[in-house]
Amino acid sequence: RKEVEQDPGPFNVPEGATVAFNCTYSNSASQSFFWYRQDCRKEPKLLMSVYSSGNEDGRFTAQLNRASQYISLLIRDSKLSDSATYLCVVKWYSSASKIIFGSGTRLSIRP
Amino acid sequence: NAGVTQTPKFRVLKTGQSMTLLCAQDMNHEYMYWYRQDPGMGLRLIHYSVGEGTTAKGEVPDGYNVSRLKKQNFLLGLESAAPSQTSVYFCASSIPPTSGGYTGELFFGEGSRLTVL
Numbered sequence: 001r002k003e004v005e006q007d008p009g010p011f012n013v014p015e016g017a018t019v020a021f022n023c024t025y026s027n028s029a030s031q032s033f034f035w036y037r038q039d040c041r042k043e044p045k046l047l048m049s050v051y052s053s054g055n056e057d058g059r060f061t062a063q064l065n066r067a068s069q070y071i072s073l074l075i076r077d078s079k080l081s082d083s084a085t086y087l088c089v090v091k092w093y094s095s096a097s098k099i100i101f102g103s104g105t106r107l108s109i110r111p
Numbered sequence: 112n113a114g115v116t117q118t119p120k121f122r123v124l125k126t127g128q129s130m131t132l133l134c135a136q137d138m139n140h141e142y143m144y145w146y147r148q149d150p151g152m153g154l155r156l157i158h159y160s161v162g163e164g165t166t167a168k169g170e171v172p173d174g175y176n177v178s179r180l181k182k183q184n185f186l187l188g189l190e191s192a193a194p195s196q197t198s199v200y201f202c203a204s205s206i207p208p209t210s211g212g213y214t215g216e217l218f219f220g221e222g223s224r225l226t227v228l
Binding site for chain 2: 008019036039043044045087089099101102104
């Protein structure tokens with residue numbers, strides 16, 4: 001089983017829709033969680049960190065469920081510019097190298 | 112604002128040739144990483160460095176070597192390229208975790224696309 005798993009998609013939704021996807025992780029000792037965004041043939045960029053209490057940044061909401069070992073990303077009022085691949089990242093505080101990337105969920109927003 | 116710069120951005124090699132990828136960062140970051148990204152897979156860590164003069168193996172180190180002679184530069188070498196090393200290579204840098212628990216955002220270069228024939 002992969003340490004970090006994501007639904008690869010693609011999710012194809014109309015502009016203005018709300019879309020959500022999850023990421024599961026297998027190691028309960030995982031410390032920090034992030035969502036990165038990667039546009040086609042570009043480098044990943046940090047979208048948002050995921051805090052235990054859940055956090056929101058404009059149209060984006062991230063949540064963490066440690067009991068069930070998953071994190072989620074919700075995008076409201078989706079825009080064409082939201083089309084990208086979203087990478088779930090799990091990081092261990094005590095280790096410089098223990099950073100696991102999910103394989104990504106592809107999102108396509110149609111007009 | 113340069114951030115993390117990778118050179119070259121594209122390269123085609125023949126099997127058995129050698130080459131070096133250069134990563135340079137101007138943010139004074141301690142940590143630097145080399146990843147490879149293949150279709151359908153997440154980024155996989157090749158080697159990393161937690162400071163000048165130190166390097167360590169990641170998840171997929173075989174066939175690669177690295178050096179960090181200067182804090183701002185992290186070099187990735189392929190001594191004898193193989194078709195299995197065809198991939199997109201990303202360099203990243205970050206600050207170390209802080210005592211307050213901040214674990215450090217990874218800043219990536221634009222990637223280097225390598226094809227081995």
